Amino acid sequence: MKKKGASVQHKVAAENRKARHAYEIGDTMETGVMLQGTEVKSLRDGRSNIAESYASIENGELWLINSYIPTYDAASRFNHAPRRPRKLLVHARELAKLHAAVQRDGMTLVPLKLYFNDRGRAKLELAIAKGRKAHDKREADKKRDWQRDKARIMRERG
Numbered sequence: 001m002k003k004k005g006a007s008v009q010h011k012v013a014a015e016n017r018k019a020r021h022a023y024e025i026g027d028t029m030e031t032g033v034m035l036q037g038t039e040v041k042s043l044r045d046g047r048s049n050i051a052e053s054y055a056s057i058e059n060g061e062l063w064l065i066n067s068y069i070p071t072y073d074a075a076s077r078f079n080h081a082p083r084r085p086r087k088l089l090v091h092a093r094e095l096a097k098l099h100a101a102v103q104r105d106g107m108t109l110v111p112l113k114l115y116f117n118d119r120g121r122a123k124l125e126l127a128i129a130k131g132r133k134a135h136d137k138r139e140a141d142k143k144r145d146w147q148r149d150k151a152r153i154m155r156e157r158g
Helices: 037-045 073-078 092-103 134-157
Strands: 011-015 023-033 054-058 061-065 086-089 107-116 122-131
Touching: 011 037, 023 092, 023 107, 037 073, 037 107, 054 092, 092 107, 092 122
Parallel strands: none
Antiparallel strands: 011 107, 023 086, 023 122, 054 061, 054 107, 061 086, 107 122
């Protein structure tokens, strides 16, 4: 039985490290991903990329656009298209919340992490984010550097 508050390590297949720099992250949520069999095997190899991808709501469904999952070499002719749109699985209430957030000015749906949960299911961590301007990025960098320096000074003093 899991302990309450204990963090579980997931096998990360792809991570969007630039997202936290380029966007101001709001709410995050876990979504399921509809994948073909060869996509799952390729994801387990860990060569996928979600850095240039985004999520979009089309015809009442949530889609992951422009994510790259390379073809699985052992599959030969039964392979998948590497950049095909993939459907994301969310509850209707969550979809309505996401749709309302996207309608607001400047909000976008950014994938942060693609991973396998403890049951072996592929999940996507999706964030509602607002794009940062160049001066905001510099400000965030200064703040992060100061926090790092402050922690280093506190460690040295004991």
